[in-house]
Amino acid sequence: MLSQIFQFFKLFRHLSLSDLAKLQSISRMATYKEGELIAKHGDRFPHIIAIRKGIIRTYELKSDGEERTTRLAVDGDITSCSACFMANKPSEEYLEAVEDCKVILISMDKFKRLAKQNIHFMSLHNEGLEDSMLDAIERIRFFIMxxxxxxxxxxxxxxxxxxxxxxxxxxxxxxxxxxxxxxxxxxxxxxxx
Amino acid sequence: MLSQIFQFFKLFRHLSLSDLAKLQSISRMATYKEGELIAKHGDRFPHIIAIRKGIIRTYELKSDGEERTTRLAVDGDITSCSACFMANKPSEEYLEAVEDCKVILISMDKFKRLAKQNIHFMSLHNEGLEDSMLDAIERIRFFIMxxxxxxxxxxxxxxxxxxxxxxxxxxxxxxxxxxxxxxxxxxxxxxxx
DNA sequence: GGAGGTAAATAACATTTGTTAATTAATCAG
DNA sequence: CTGATTAATTAACAAATGTTATTTACCTCC
CATH class of the missing domain: 1.10.10 (Arc Repressor Mutant, subunit A)
Structure with a gap:
């Protein structure tokens, strides 16, 4: 049952059964093989990725073609193409499976539509952004300090x-x-x- | 009139008059002198700062006492103590006026209470987080790339x-x-x- | 098992940064 | 205006990183 699986993610743990059902209705399972490219520069990748198993690496290419890893997301983490999610723009990033992955893909568009109507989902959106923001601040500290x-x-x-x-x-x-x-x-x- | 002044900030530009009035009711003006310490490590600084004029620098201290500047916010930017705002914890940062500053201080607690009741304010909260997140991602790229x-x-x-x-x-x-x-x-x- | 390919370790050298100290420039208080 | 203080530049050297190339280890596929 999917609602069981959602419990694996801290962000979803406090949803009511009815909200879990709504979340489930806009989600689907997917798997990626080790080394598989999930999204690439220029793509519109319209899914939020909740990682049940495996590791997803986000990287960008420098002008000289060098890869630079910007994020690493593991089991229990939620990730996405940041430009797609926040600016509704094509990706500047590449997302790649570092290991075989089992994930839940949540439709961004449907999620955002839900968030506009349903205050629980807007609140969820909020919590997710705050989590990401705390990670990002921590990562900036990582480089600066x-x-x-x-x-x-x-x-x-x-x-x-x-x-x-x-x-x-x-x-x-x-x-x-x-x-x-x-x-x-x-x-x-x-x-x- | 304060509502005029709020228009200076991109984030507040689409608020209705009644929402502007609500925002105004939880805000007050403040000024800081050049060099003035606005908040320090350990403080609970419970305000969102909208900068009308001046520059506010955020820094942290390394274990050897060295200062490291983590953010620089200028006229038109909105800043805050990140731990206070997102984790409701005492600040790990120092906020300091680099120039004489004119700011609007918005009560964090009242803002959050408003965001729980009023979907416009929750949405505003969301947009603010997204703006910050885009900045943070850009800054991570700045170091990594x-x-x-x-x-x-x-x-x-x-x-x-x-x-x-x-x-x-x-x-x-x-x-x-x-x-x-x-x-x-x-x-x-x-x-x- | 052996060939081919990729990842990681090592080596050698150029470049950059950090560190400490000294010098010059700019700022501030009286 | 002047002396004192702080900021910025410069210099000299140590340390770390980047770059390129080579070697070693590991893995896959046949």
Missing amino acids: MTPEERYAQLLRKSPHLIQRVPQKYLASYLGVTTVSLSRIRKRISESG | MTPEERYAQLLRKSPHLIQRVPQKYLASYLGVTTVSLSRIRKRISESG
Whole structure:
């Protein structure tokens, strides 16, 4: 039963049965294979993605073609194309499955329509934005307050699962360094700590 | 008349007269002198700040006492203590007037109460969060996709007023570099461009 | 098992930044 | 206007990162 599955997400845990049913009516299940491209630059990807299993990486391309990982979302997280969701514009990002994924896709358009009519859903929208905002502020702090080495150390402390499950080349750009530099940082930390 | 003044802010431009009156009823004017500390770490600063004039800098202290500028908000921007607003927790940030400021202070508590009752205000809350979120994503991109030199070049291009009005020591930590490094970057750019 | 391909580690060198200190420029109070 | 204070620049050196290339490890596919 889908409503069971929605309980897996903190954001949906306080919905009434009737609201869960409404949410379910605008949702569908989907799976992605490891390495699969979920959305790409220029796409309108009109779904909110609630990740039941797996990891989804968001990246952008620099002008020289280099990939830079902007977000990493894991089981229990909710993600989306940010330009599609907030500005109703084509994506500037690429979304990619880092592992085999099981997700719930929630129609953005239907969700927004629901949010306009139903105050519970508008409130949900609000909570979701606040969660994202707190994450984003934390990530800005991550860059502004810490050196690359401190960033890796914090990731090691707070998100060891990411380090286990995400290839270093992606972690590197998530931390804002090259793979070579990340490799050196790892060596320094393993030698000292 | 306050409702005139609210029109200065993009976020409030589409409010009806009656909603403007409600907004006005939970707002008051305030001024800050250049250098004045508006809120500090540990404070509960329960106001949304709409800046009519001036610049407000948000910073945090590293463990070694170094200041790091996390946000810069100018005339027309809306800012607040992020922990106070979103998590209802004491501030982790310091807010400081970089110039003499004229602001509107909107009571957070009353605003949130209004947002619970009145769908227009909940919707306003939503739009405000989306604006902040878009800014935050842009700022993350700023760090992930660009070198310090590119960041300064972009600031020069997109926000020349900030470079004019904000002392370099604050700009430096806003860009994620030291004052010495910013000085070198400026020299390199002025010699090449 | 072996060939091919990708990821990660390592090496060598250029570039940039951080750090500390000294100098110059700008600002403020009296 | 002047002395004192702070901001910004410059200099010199250490440390970290970026870049390119090479080596090693690992994985997949045949």
